[in-house]
Amino acid sequence: MLIVTTLIACILAVLFIRLSFGVIRLRRQYRVGLGSGGVDDLERAIRAQANFAEYVPIALILMACLExxxxxxxxxxxxxxxxxxxxxxHAKGINQPPPHFSNRVIGxxxxxxxxxxxxxxNLAWLLLQLWK
Incomplete structure (x- = not known):
């Protein structure tokens, strides 16, 4: 059973939903259906959501493997x-106008x-298990 990975995945899913709602809200506000429409706030929100989506899956896979x-x-x-x-x-740093690059870097x-x-x-644990 993946107890910790499940809990972390749920927390990350809530964060992803929040980032997604931020994009949706800004798309409605600025009436932009595709892309960012040159709106800086929307561009930041899109990138925060996309960056999140790019990094989370591999982390969850690696956590699940370890568990x-x-x-x-x-x-x-x-x-x-x-x-x-x-x-x-990272999400907070990229979404704050102007972007707080120090928060993005720390994130x-x-x-x-x-x-x-x-x-x-994962590699060390795998080797340890194979040598038992």
């Missing part, structure tokens, strides 16, 4: 929390670092 292979739940939870924090910080550092750690831990 299914029997890694400690506390370890997966810490990595999941770090990833969620990174995605929140991406959390995101990328978590992904790297997930890859390393």
């Amino acid at each position: 299914l292979n029997g890694a400690p739940l506390w370890l997966i939870a810490i990595l999941g929390i770090a990833f969620v924090a990174g995605r929140l910080i 991406m550092k959390f995101t990328i670092t978590t992904l790297i750690v997930l890859v390393v831990f």
